[in-house]
Amino acid sequence: MRKFALAAVLFALGWGGLPGLPRDASASISLEKCTLCHGKPEFRKLLVDGQIRDLFVTGDTLKGSVHGKKGCTDCHFDVSEIPHLVRPRRVTCTHCHFRGNQEGAPQSDNVLAYFDSAHGKAIAQGNTKAPLCQDCHGSHAILKAKDPGSKVARVNVAETCGKCHMEIYAQYKGSIHGTALAKGIVEVPSCTGCHGEHKIYAHTDPKSTIFATHVSEQCSKCHSSIAIMGKFGIETEQVATYKESFHGVASQFGSRTVANCSSCHGVHDIRPPDDPLSTVNLKNVPKTCGKCHPGANPNFAVGKIHVDAKKKESGIIYWTATFFKWLTIGTMLALIAHIFLDMYGRTRRLRGER
Amino acid sequence: MSRADLAAGKVIRMSLPFRVQHLLLAILLTVLAVTGFALMYHENSLAQWLIRMEGGVHNRGIVHRIAAVLLMANLVHHVFYMLFSREGKPELRQLFITKRDIDDFLQSLRYNLGTATEYPPFGRYGYKEKFQYWGAAAGIVLISLTGLMLWGEEFSMRLFPKFVLDLAIIIHGYQGLLAFLVLFLWHLYNVHLHPSVFPMNPSWITGKVSVEWLREEHPLEYEKLKEEGVL
Numbered sequence: 138m139r140k141f142a143l144a145a146v147l148f149a150l151g152w153g154g155l156p157g158l159p160r161d162a163s164a165s166i167s168l169e170k171c172t173l174c175h176g177k178p179e180f181r182k183l184l185v186d187g188q189i190r191d192l193f194v195t196g197d198t199l200k201g202s203v204h205g206k207k208g209c210t211d212c213h214f215d216v217s218e219i220p221h222l223v224r225p226r227r228v229t230c231t232h233c234h235f236r237g238n239q240e241g242a243p244q245s246d247n248v249l250a251y252f253d254s255a256h257g258k259a260i261a262q263g264n265t266k267a268p269l270c271q272d273c274h275g276s277h278a279i280l281k282a283k284d285p286g287s288k289v290a291r292v293n294v295a296e297t298c299g300k301c302h303m304e305i306y307a308q309y310k311g312s313i314h315g316t317a318l319a320k321g322i323v324e325v326p327s328c329t330g331c332h333g334e335h336k337i338y339a340h341t342d343p344k345s346t347i348f349a350t351h352v353s354e355q356c357s358k359c360h361s362s363i364a365i366m367g368k369f370g371i372e373t374e375q376v377a378t379y380k381e382s383f384h385g386v387a388s389q390f391g392s393r394t395v396a397n398c399s400s401c402h403g404v405h406d407i408r409p410p411d412d413p414l415s416t417v418n419l420k421n422v423p424k425t426c427g428k429c430h431p432g433a434n435p436n437f438a439v440g441k442i443h444v445d446a447k448k449k450e451s452g453i454i455y456w457t458a459t460f461f462k463w464l465t466i467g468t469m470l471a472l473i474a475h476i477f478l479d480m481y482g483r484t485r486r487l488r489g490e491r
Numbered sequence: 492m493s494r495a496d497l498a499a500g501k502v503i504r505m506s507l508p509f510r511v512q513h514l515l516l517a518i519l520l521t522v523l524a525v526t527g528f529a530l531m532y533h534e535n536s537l538a539q540w541l542i543r544m545e546g547g548v549h550n551r552g553i554v555h556r557i558a559a560v561l562l563m564a565n566l567v568h569h570v571f572y573m574l575f576s577r578e579g580k581p582e583l584r585q586l587f588i589t590k591r592d593i594d595d596f597l598q599s600l601r602y603n604l605g606t607a608t609e610y611p612p613f614g615r616y617g618y619k620e621k622f623q624y625w626g627a628a629a630g631i632v633l634i635s636l637t638g639l640m641l642w643g644e645e646f647s648m649r650l651f652p653k654f655v656l657d658l659a660i661i662i663h664g665y666q667g668l669l670a671f672l673v674l675f676l677w678h679l680y681n682v683h684l685h686p687s688v689f690p691m692n693p694s695w696i697t698g699k700v701s702v703e704w705l706r707e708e709h710p711l712e713y714e715k716l717k718e719e720g721v722l
Contacts, residue, residue: 386533390548430645440654446661454657461665469672476680482603483686486610 168196170219171209198277230270250335255342266301273297289334291327292318298328308405311414324365331355350388352397353379378443394429401425401442417442501699502716506578510698512569517695519562524671526555531664556642563635566628585615588625592618614711623677630670637663 174180175194182190199205210216212228233240234248251257251270259267273289280287288297295318299306309315309328317325331347338345346355353376359365361376379385379398387395399407401417408415416425419438427433444451446458496502505513529541529551545551573579594611596618601607611617616624637659640647647656682692687708694700702722706713716722 386530387548389533390542392548430648432645432649434649436648436650436652439652440657442653444654444657446657454654454661457658458661458665461661461669465665465669465672468669469676472673472676476676478600478603479680480686482599482610485605486602 166208166210166216166219168208172196174220194277202277202279203281204277204279227269228271228276234270247335254335254337255339256337268301272300289329291323291330292321294329295327302328305405312403312405312407313409313412314407322369324359324368326359347399349393349397350391352399353385353388356398374445374448375443378445381445382443396429400428496699497702497722500702502702502705502722503698504694504700504705505698507698508572508576508578510695512565512572513695515565516562519558519565520671520674522558523555523562524667526551526558527664527667528671530555531668559635559638559642562631566631566635586621586624588618588621592621612710613708614715615709617709619677619681623673626673627670630666634663634666634670637666 180192213225233242236244256267275288282289314325333346340347357376361373366373384396403416410417422438423433426437446454529538532538573583598611602610640659
């Protein structure tokens with residue numbers, strides 16, 4: 138499937154070459170020749186849909202980017218004569234970016250991961266709106282992901298994804314994660330924090346990090362970490378209490394319909410419980426529970442949801458559990474004592490009879 | 492009681508209806524314990540293996556509920572049998588806990604500790620049998636009620652707030668554990684390891700015990716049978 142997707146993509150891009158084939162060095166064209174036309178600031182093209190495509194490029198365009206030392210035709214290698222008679226094709230990053238390349242590009246399988254992802258499959262199926270590498274990483278101004286200026290840096294990636302996923306981006310921006318990110322809190326997850334980077338799958342795909350049975354695991358990566366949650370005064374017991382609950386147990390054993398974290402807390406629109414818009418605000422709890430439990434009433438909001446019977450704060454639940462614990466221990470001790478006493482007494486009785 | 496039994500020195504202690512009820516109870520409690528504790532201790536690898544054997548967490552619940560319904564039916568049948576049948580009515584009368592049972596218990600304690608010289612003579616049911624019987628009955632009623640609450644959780648939530656159901660889970664689980672441990676240990680001693688019955692008192696299968704055993708462990712019952720001319 139992965140190979141087929143790869144072949145299909147290459148076919149769709151109209152590119153016959155295979156990665157790794159040496160390029161014809163003589164085909165390289167100097168920057169000066171390109172900037173004869175592209176160096177004019179007014180060099181642009183009116184597209185069919187009325188948009189203007191800026192075609193202005195100078196020697197500084199690649200400066201500072203990871204491709205600072207590359208020339209135009211290193212990527213636009215289908216341009217072999219100037220002026221080019223046809224519009225150059227979209228750049229194919231796989232020309233250099235594959236494991237085992239000799240061009241000095243990072244050795245990584247990210248490109249294969251991409252072809253297997255929801256985006257790569259959409260491209261293979263002919264969806265021209267699906268993103269290629271450059272749609273997320275940028276065209277000329279590509280920076281390393283760690284660089285805060287990069288389009289795929291943690292602080293920027295939500296905006297980058299939001300170019301296409303506009304509604305979700307709007308929801309995310311209003312969520313606790315989105316607002317925290319805007320404040321510059323770097324621990325907070327952006328899109329890729331939950332969905333993955335290149336291995337993004339549809340939420341209905343069992344491989345996805347956000348498939349129903351994987352959601353709690355994904356959230357608990359941060360929410361069970363005292364090191365991260367401690368900084369913000371958020372409790373970590375929620376993960377453990379969920380796992381102990383009927384919902385958590387059913388989820389661990391593969392139920393896909395049972396509630397996971399996001400069933401109650403929301404997905405992109407997660408808000409703190411004291412926010413009136415939060416799905417877990419006490420006023421909204423009956424409605425949220427009612428998604429699965431028809432006729433849910435305010436009773437659902439009476440009593441802690443993430444309850445831990447081992448903690449004193451749980452009140453009557455803690456005391457009942459403690460009572461039963463000692464009742465069981467006491468009964469067992471009494472029974473065992475009784476059994477031994479009975480045996481001892483019986484031995485005496487038999488001895489007496491003799 | 493047949494002549495052949497008497498000739499072999501045996502008397503009937505558990506009639507067929509009681510043996511059937513007891514066997515059903517034993518099987519169903521075992522099924523309920525295996526399916527229930529698998530869920531209660533789901534982090535344990537043995538429990539996880541059990542859940543897989545039971546066909547996953549969903550099927551585990553179905554098995555648990557089928558066994559629970561059968562157990563409750565067994566209980567209801569038993570109640571009716573004890574209240575209205577010719578055999579049950581006198582049995583129930585002999586099972587009531589009286590002041591005498593408390594005295595017997597204290598007397599046996601004193602005897603076992605060496606401060607009394609006489610071990611109390613028991614009738615058909617001694618304090619051990621009676622405490623076990625009523626303890627199990629109360630436990631099964633409590634565990635059935637909380638189990639029904641949890642089964643019909645949407646209905647329960649209409650009547651009770653969420654924390655009442657949390658309590659029901661706690662009571663259901665711990666009560667199950669308590670009942671299981673008591674039944675296990677008590678049976679282990681009284682039916683298997685007790686010197687008078689080792690390796691096993693077979694009456695739960697055959698219904699019969701030896702006259703000798705009856706005279707030893709339930710002397711008042713022995714006397715009564717003798718007076719009635721059965722023996």
